[in-house]
Amino acid sequence: MHNSHPHEAGEDTSDLNEEKSYQELHRPSSEFASRSDYLDHELTIMKPRRWKLNLPGRDFRFEWEDLVPALAGTIGITVMYSAVMSSYAAGYGLDANFVIENVRVEMLVSAILFVILTSGFLNPRANLAGNHGPMIPLIGMIAMAGGHPLALAILLGGFGLILSITKGGSRLVKLTGQGVAGGLLAYLGLTGTASQINSLIEWAGKMNVGYVAFVVLLVNIVLYAYLARIGKRWLSIPLCSVAAVIIALALGAPFEFKTAPGLPNLNPMYWWGSTETGWKLGLPNMQHFIASLPFAILAVAMWSPDFLGHRVFQELNYPKKAKNVLMDVDDTMTACSIRQVVGTAFGGGNITSSWGTYMIPAAIAKRPIPGGAILLGIMCVIVAVVGYPMDITVWRPVMSVALLVGVFLPLLEAGMQMVKDTKDTQSAGICIFASAVVNPVFGWSLTMLLDNNGLIGDKDRSKALSFVDKVVIPGLAFGICFVAMAAVGMLPGVPALVPAFR
């Protein structure tokens, strides 16, 4: 399948590249001095088709390096889906069977329709739609506030589609200053960290193996620190999870495989059509939409910076000429929006975003999106059908450790890194304060309004913003979130404005 013309590896063929297809430009790895040169060349010659059929061999290839993001992504998403569904189950009083079955729904629907079909075959410039890690600590609040996963999904998907059509994502990036964004991430990371440590200690106490929690955490602190030191933090979910399993089992923590192979119920009416089955919530009504609205606004506001972070990281790791294989932020937003609505319509409770536990290893391994996506999708289907691996990911030592090292600690560190000078520190501190008073939606929307108007933080940044970015959008965001939260009784000590929520 390679070009029959003899080329010297490394020869500059940039002009020819524009005209020739991937198939014509592909050369076997044996023609290159190193594996890295071969992978770089692959990245520079690919021409993924947007919203058209892409085929293995003709448009992309599978390499063993694709297994790196595929494995990391599968482990990461299984844990994250398990965490989301466990939080919802705790909030709505649902049992462990609900958690496993709902994770299976998400794994199957997202893997087949969106990971394999969308990012693998139809648009390899759309990064995979995964899980929105920073939203995990908010799941309990969404349930407590009377939110409804389907209402949240419809709102989030709708907002996302509007942003991708209007290309409004770049405007959203300008809206939240560095201090506010850093404060928000640090707060979410810190509350998530504290919550997972408490959950693990509490679980160990109940199982009469209290010491297991301490030893597991101690070993993982050291392991996490070592991975951070050698710059391999993206390996922390698989390695720390394995360490947690070995230590907890060796110290006598109880574990058993319970889930048999099988398929989940994929009938939307089972999940949403009754108060007796599935989520036991029925279809969402207006009150559910009001309660879900503030969280949907925050989730979509965090999409653009999340997507752009992944895209810039990809650019930093790929060779400079590899422009065609970089993820397209708008296409990713379109795919995420549709995946959010469709996945939840089938019953899944996940809140989606650009799939970081896939993209980061893929960028480091110098692989483009499609090959690894198809492998990852197949692995997710296998995990969902076989079922046993989910018994491990919902096991408390694994879930807590994976969330600590894979989501909350990096979130906390990223938040702290974004707060660089005293002006940012002020906005970040006030954002954390306001988040603790009500919740992170209140903290973010209030401090964004204050920060953008120069009342806190960097006054020079405020001067550079337009009236719309300073007053109109932050004012609307805060006003809508505040009224919605007041309506459903989320403001502490203030009775809900809508009697039905009292």
Added chain:
Amino acid sequence: MKKQFILTLMGPESPGLIRLLAEKTHDRQGVWLKSKISHLEGQCAGIIKIEVEEGLAESLQTELTNITDLYAVISEVQPSSSVEVKTLQLIVEADDRPGFINDIYNILESYGASISNMECHSFAVTELGGSVLKADFDLIVPTDLDQESLVAELEALNAQVVANIPAEK
């Protein structure tokens, strides 16, 4: 016709010294095109690029070199060196660290580039516990700017930096 020259100065720091130099330049309709002035332990050293009408250059140079307690040297500048400028877009993406933007400023300054507009955003890469940065600059640069060398210097700033000059305006 305009004439450009470089004034290099050194001497004890005194209140109003810089204002005095600026006033003397202004009195002869001269302008400071670029300047770098440093203060340390009561001493002041600086280098200033000045443009003035050719007929007034000599008298301005005499006035500037005759300021009491100030050691000043005049160096001629070839007129063709940087009079002509053009606009240029520059995009820098990098793993973020404190002081990175200041390092970019210093490099741009050393290439005689001035920033007409800048938009800079940090994005958290939460999976890595860090952040990356994207900075878009609109620059005014000398027409003979060595773009490859500028890009190479910027890309040497961090372990991971990509600098691009997409298209000349």
